[in-house]
Amino acid sequence: MATFHTHHPPEDCLNCEHRHLRMFCNLTPEALQDFDAVGIMMNHARGARLFSEGDTARNVFIICFGQVKISSTSRDGKTMILKIAGPGDVMGLSAVLANVPHEVTAEAIEPCQVKTIRKQEFIDFLGRHGIASMHAAQSLSSEYLTVFHDAKRLALSGSAAGRLARLLLDWGRSAANGRPDIKFTMALTHEEVANMAGTSRETVTRLLNQFRRDGWITIKGTSVTIVEPAQLERLTA
Amino acid sequence: MRTLESETQFGQITAARRPLTELFACTPAVQAILSAASQRIECSAGDAVFHQHEVCRGLYVIASGDFVRKAVRMKTHLKLGSVRAGEVVELAAALGDGRHTYTLSALTAGSLLLLPLSALQKAFAIYPPFRMHLLEELAREVSRAYLTCCIGQMSRRRRRGFLTAE
Numbered sequence A: 001m002a003t004f005h006t007h008h009p010p011e012d013c014l015n016c017e018h019r020h021l022r023m024f025c026n027l028t029p030e031a032l033q034d035f036d037a038v039g040i041m042m043n044h045a046r047g048a049r050l051f052s053e054g055d056t057a058r059n060v061f062i063i064c065f066g067q068v069k070i071s072s073t074s075r076d077g078k079t080m081i082l083k084i085a086g087p088g089d090v091m092g093l094s095a096v097l098a099n100v101p102h103e104v105t106a107e108a109i110e111p112c113q114v115k116t117i118r119k120q121e122f123i124d125f126l127g128r129h130g131i132a133s134m135h136a137a138q139s140l141s142s143e144y145l146t147v148f149h150d151a152k153r154l155a156l157s158g159s160a161a162g163r164l165a166r167l168l169l170d171w172g173r174s175a176a177n178g179r180p181d182i183k184f185t186m187a188l189t190h191e192e193v194a195n196m197a198g199t200s201r202e203t204v205t206r207l208l209n210q211f212r213r214d215g216w217i218t219i220k221g222t223s224v225t226i227v228e229p230a231q232l233e234r235l236t237a
Numbered sequence B: 001m002r003t004l005e006s007e008t009q010f011g012q013i014t015a016a017r018r019p020l021t022e023l024f025a026c027t028p029a030v031q032a033i034l035s036a037a038s039q040r041i042e043c044s045a046g047d048a049v050f051h052q053h054e055v056c057r058g059l060y061v062i063a064s065g066d067f068v069r070k071a072v073r074m075k076t077h078l079k080l081g082s083v084r085a086g087e088v089v090e091l092a093a094a095l096g097d098g099r100h101t102y103t104l105s106a107l108t109a110g111s112l113l114l115l116p117l118s119a120l121q122k123a124f125a126i127y128p129p130f131r132m133h134l135l136e137e138l139a140r141e142v143s144r145a146y147l148t149c150c151i152g153q154m155s156r157r158r159r160r161g162f163l164t165a166e
Helices: A029-037 A093-098 A118-129 A130-156 A160-176 A190-197 A200-211 A229-236 B005-013 B028-037 B091-095 B117-126 B129-160
Strands: A038-044 A049-051 A059-065 A068-073 A078-083 A105-108 A112-118 A182-185 A217-220 A223-226 B039-045 B048-051 B057-063 B067-073 B078-081 B103-104 B110-116
Touching: A029 A038, A029 A130, A029 B078, A049 A059, A059 A093, A059 A118, A068 A130, A078 A130, A078 A190, A093 A118, A093 A130, A093 B129, A112 A118, A118 A130, A118 B129, A130 B078, A130 B091, A130 B129, A160 A182, A160 A200, A160 A223, A160 A229, A190 A200, A190 B129, A200 A217, B028 B110, B057 B091, B091 B129, B110 B117, B117 B129
Parallel strands: none
Antiparallel strands: A038 A112, A049 A105, A059 A112, A068 A078, A068 A105, A182 A223, A217 A223, B039 B110, B048 B103, B057 B110, B067 B078, B067 B103
């Protein structure tokens, strides 16, 4: 989850102050110089669709700042949100490298800056730099575990409160990045959160209010702070 | 069960697993390095071949038997599926940061071939496309994971009526 959108967006990869925090972009000086020269930096408004499920995979996308909703849609137009991608996440990597159409749809849920690199340009870049292909492998590995983790969150937590608590903890810990305060920006609507937690919008609203009344979380606008993570953990058990 | 659009799409786009001969297609010199360095490991049912977070020794190819991949993430235990003879395991660790991303345990008695990291590194240096072959296979595995999870989740949510209209 993004907490970086209050910072100035990076103008290029060489001067990006967040680079050392990001898995893929934290490259050697030589690889970074080359990485800076490939692709283009693009700004996307909230709601912009970066790619759709079934589209031919022509580009790889690396999020510099902002959040992107990754979802899949059924024949009758129902949407399932798989995850929220944030700064440093690489999108479209599996489809580009496996040479298959995009498995999912990516849509900006807040203004985003995304580095977009053409498929062949990206593959050539990986071929030139061993460290970049190593980071690509780490990104794929992380994506692999995330996909399964999201599926299991729904399958394993018996109650709606437990599933919502697990979701909040995942987002909070991901944004905290090891810092003690567990705080994140929730750019999703209650309807979308309900979709991820496998429950109804009304239940999400009721549970968030209950967590807040109990002093387990605080909510200011879109900013959510988890005050009592142990209490939320207890619900997920 | 009704067919979902995504299932149909995924049916068309699912990335098939590459045969080992194609995956390990490289120059005779590289093949000689890999063959000379490979080690055979015998397992009994219940044995763990390696554990999550352990340092990865190399790439494993299942020769016989059934194995299961398990991972723990933020206190959630995940079963990532089974692997059988002819499959390659731990591409992510061998190509990535060198630590196992999951635990591999034997479900039945079986055996594996271990291609040590040092031999893989030599092979990558002599023949760089080999690394890309393996990275592409890892990408196929992720793509297949999306298929498995999307179909599973959609079926479950449909039964429970949790999908929301756009």
